[in-house]
Amino acid sequence: MSLKDRITEDMKAAMRAKEADKLTTIRMLLAAVKQKEVDERVVVDDVALVAIVDKLIKQRKDSLSQFTAAGRMDLADKEAAELLVLEA
Secondary structure (H helix, E strand, C coil), rough: HHHHHHHHHHHHHHCCCCCCCHHHHHHHHHHHHHHHHHHHCCCCCCHHHHHHHHHHHHHHEEEEEEEHHHCCCHHHHHHHHHHHHHHH
């Protein structure tokens, strides 16, 4: 099973379990994958998918530090939750 298939299965499981935060994060990840496929007219393999996930993790870490520094704990908590899902 490819990594993309596993992520799709995780999305279905999140739908069944009604885990809204996890579902939103997985959909965001799949949207980034689809965007790369459309922009570059390629099929994303596991290596490219890991690179996309790493990029999204880096974005979340940067946002988390910015929100924490600004005192926006509500947004920092949201970014931290997304970070946990992406790291899994």
